[in-house]
Amino acid sequence: MFKEIFQKLENAVNPVAQVVQNTSCGKVMVIAFKKGMILKEHKTDVSAKLLVVKGSVIYKEQSQQEELFLYDEKNIPVAVLHSVEAIEDSLCLLFKG
Secondary structure (H helix, E strand, O other), X not given: OHHXXXXXXXXXXXXXXXXXXXXXXXXXXXXXXXXXXXXXXXXOOOOEEEEEEEOOEEEEEOOEEEEEOOOOEEEEOOOOOEEEEEOOOEEEEEEEO
16 A cells, blocks of 8 residues: 555655545545645544654644654644645654544
């Protein structure tokens, strides 16, 4: 699965996201970034947590931002606009639900 994500990322202009697990209890996604890629502003309709497993990203929410490094976690509130920008090539896990 990770090989497939990194192959897609080679020619991508936007972050590559793929569902790893999807159950009635929640969903786990992998999001891969090349340096400088931005996951555009969006909202989540369920509680979520972002975990950095490679690289580093900037999490932006309303008028604040926070740098997240290897193994840092960020709880993402429901119905709040947010975006993620890669400081370097990065890989994140997103837990929803």
